[in-house]
Amino acid sequence: MKSKILNSLLIITSLLGYLEWGKTNSMFLFQGEYEILEKLFKAPDSVAHPFVLLPLIGQILIFITLFQKTPSQLLTYAGILCLGLLLGFMFIIGVMSFNFKILFSTIPFLIVVFLTIKHYRTEKLKENL
Numbered sequence: 001m002k003s004k005i006l007n008s009l010l011i012i013t014s015l016l017g018y019l020e021w022g023k024t025n026s027m028f029l030f031q032g033e034y035e036i037l038e039k040l041f042k043a044p045d046s047v048a049h050p051f052v053l054l055p056l057i058g059q060i061l062i063f064i065t066l067f068q069k070t071p072s073q074l075l076t077y078a079g080i081l082c083l084g085l086l087l088g089f090m091f092i093i094g095v096m097s098f099n100f101k102i103l104f105s106t107i108p109f110l111i112v113v114f115l116t117i118k119h120y121r122t123e124k125l126k127e128n129l
Contacts, residue, residue: 003071003123006116007062010076013112014059014083017090018105028105029055029086051086058082073120080113 015030036056039047047053062079065071087109094103 002119003076004066006112006119007065007071007076007079009112010062010080010083010109010116011059013109014055014087016105016108017087018101019090020099020102033059051089054082055086058084073124076116076120080116083109084113 015028015033017029018026019029019032020026033056036047036052058079058081060079061075061082065075065079068075087106090102091106091110094100094106
């Protein structure tokens with residue numbers, strides 16, 4: 001049960017990432033994902049970029065684990081990797097540009113990633129004993 005809660009939190013916190021570009025443009029990742037899903041069916045070429053598709057694939061992988069009796073560690077780790085590319089990059093941008101909105105929007109995801117990996121490692125240790 002704890003695995004499913006952590007995986008749910010991974011999805012939720014990944015959607016809270018905040019992006020800013022230019023002087024007047026900004027959005028949360030859930031807003032961007034809505035636009036991506038809209039465009040995916042209308043103009044698939046416009047969303048064919050690794051920083052667009054990989055996080056979406058990561059969320060889908062983690063979403064699949066929510067419907068498994070025992071969530072797959074492999075799918076969870078793959079999802080974390082796909083989502084972590086974007087959110088990790090956003091974290092670095094927030095640190096380098098001293099943009100605290102971007103920085104603090106990624107911290108919940110990174111905390112949940114840490115807790116999830118710790119949980120799965122402890123679970124694996126218990127299985128090996």
